[in-house]
Amino acid sequence: GEDVEQSLFLSVREGDSSVINCTYTDSSSTYLYWYKQEPGAGLQLLTYIFSNMDMKQDQRLTVLLNKKDKHLSLRIADTQTGDSAIYFCAESSLGGKLIFGQGTELSVKP
């Protein structure tokens, strides 16, 4: 079945860049997503990328997709303490359900 894998923890210093990585197995994935979850809260969609794109940039966020290796990354530039949260990678095929990774807990130290 489909599987999405992420590293569990990442710690960075304020002002540095953060890179969160994700791998997936479903070759029919159409959309790939990054969600942010703050403690005790629901999910906030940060950005998504269509599978025929290699890169998408939105302000401090850069998403890179290597479709051949089924590897997705999220880079957060100038990471702030407010960026501390759990980041979920997710994928779906067209019209299909979302498959989430385990989440990466990002800790930003001042």
Add this chain to the structure above:
Amino acid sequence: GAVVSQHPSWVICKSGTSVKIECRSLDFQATTMFWYRQFPKQSLMLMATSNEGSKATYEQGVEKDKFLINHASLTLSTLTVTSAHPEDSSFYICSATRGSSGISYEQYFGPGTRLTVT
């Protein structure tokens, strides 16, 4: 726009009782709503997909008689945990999509409901 609310935000109930959780789309009509369950430090697991006016579709391993889902209107879906047990304690999150196609990038998530069964 595209705000989804859940009520209650947290609930504590005794073992054997039933609990109802509401999911509302506040400013759009949601033809499809999804219910997820999240254990501490773990990912979201889809429990069921709910379409307005029809029976919910449950994921494999989810007991439909235990987790009753009703999607009676275009703005409200309810999840009832019947005869709750401590192992049902979890964070339940709903999401809603505007279109019937269920195109995933249009899913809007609620803030979640923390259920604790004692």
